[in-house]
Amino acid sequence: MTHQHPISISVKELSVKYQNIMALRQVTFDIRRGARVAIVGPNGAGKSTLFKAIAGTLKAQQGEIKLFGENPLEHACVAYLPQRSQIDLNFPVNVTDVVMMGRVGKMGILRWPSRADRDLVATSLESVGMTQFATRHISELSGGQLQRVFIARAIAQKAEIVLMDEPLTGLDITSQSDIYGILDKLREHKVTVLVATHDLNQAAERFDAVMLLNKQLVGFGLPTTVFTPLLLQQAYGGTMQFIETTNGQTALIRN
Numbered sequence: 328m329t330h331q332h333p334i335s336i337s338v339k340e341l342s343v344k345y346q347n348i349m350a351l352r353q354v355t356f357d358i359r360r361g362a363r364v365a366i367v368g369p370n371g372a373g374k375s376t377l378f379k380a381i382a383g384t385l386k387a388q389q390g391e392i393k394l395f396g397e398n399p400l401e402h403a404c405v406a407y408l409p410q411r412s413q414i415d416l417n418f419p420v421n422v423t424d425v426v427m428m429g430r431v432g433k434m435g436i437l438r439w440p441s442r443a444d445r446d447l448v449a450t451s452l453e454s455v456g457m458t459q460f461a462t463r464h465i466s467e468l469s470g471g472q473l474q475r476v477f478i479a480r481a482i483a484q485k486a487e488i489v490l491m492d493e494p495l496t497g498l499d500i501t502s503q504s505d506i507y508g509i510l511d512k513l514r515e516h517k518v519t520v521l522v523a524t525h526d527l528n529q530a531a532e533r534f535d536a537v538m539l540l541n542k543q544l545v546g547f548g549l550p551t552t553v554f555t556p557l558l559l560q561q562a563y564g565g566t567m568q569f570i571e572t573t574n575g576q577t578a579l580i581r582n
């Protein structure tokens with residue numbers, strides 16, 4: 328089922344605490360269906376925590392998350408693509424197995440893949456250009472190929488919201504462009520995509536909106552209104568300085 332509600336993710340007054348660490352404080356925003364949003368903020372800003380809360384793998388102490396106007400537990404339409412550092416590449420699975428996880432999902436081994444599942448896995452791999460790697464073990468993929476496999480899993484899952492946790496970190500420019508090309512296809516299908524990234528330039532150029540996060544929501548909207556010296560200073564603190572470039576834009580240098 329495809330949801331038609333115009334707001335795909337609605338977060339109200341969300342606070343998340345780990346033991347004594349406040350990871351997110353009173354975060355509120357709405358994201359419209361089909362938008363591509365960059366989540367930007369320093370290490371420890373709560374980007375991964377926000378994704379886990381939206382994906383429902385982590386419980387918020389306070390606040391409310393609605394997906395397409397409804398409670399998240401009622402939907403399996405969210406795909407969370409973990410940070411590479413959180414993936415166990417020694418896990419004995421090949422590319423097809425990983426994409427099939429998008430079909431069998433929470434049912435795990437209790438559900439045997441059907442012919443339709445296998446067909447969907449094949450077309451998903453095709454749409455990210457990974458057909459020829461179908462039987463390859465995941466430890467034998469480049470960073471860019473691994474991201475494409477995870478996107479294929481999200482496609483197989485028929486995800487309507489895709490949360491990508493620093494998918495571009497460590498990838499070369501060509502691999503990054505490939506990923507954006509695939510994200511363009513998702514956009515055509517009105518899939519909402521959130522990407523955590525450290526690249527402010529790409530965030531400004533390749534996204535509909537940017538979210539500046541540092542435990543609190545520092546700014547959210549068009550890059551021109553969010554990436555101001557004042558707000559960047561609020562998000563990144565004193566560890567940075569600014570220069571005015573010739574075209575009048577502010578560049579950020581992190582020390």
Ligand code: ADP
Binds near residue numbers: 350370371373374375
């Ligand atoms: P980001 O992804 O922006 O780097 P995280 O969401 O991973 O930020 O972390 C936010 C804060 O919460 C950090 O201070 C981090 O150390 C802390 N944190 C994250 N996960 C845990 C956890 N499982 N237990 C305790 N503290 C955590």
Ligand code: MG
Binds near residue numbers: 375376410492
């Ligand atoms: Mg993180």
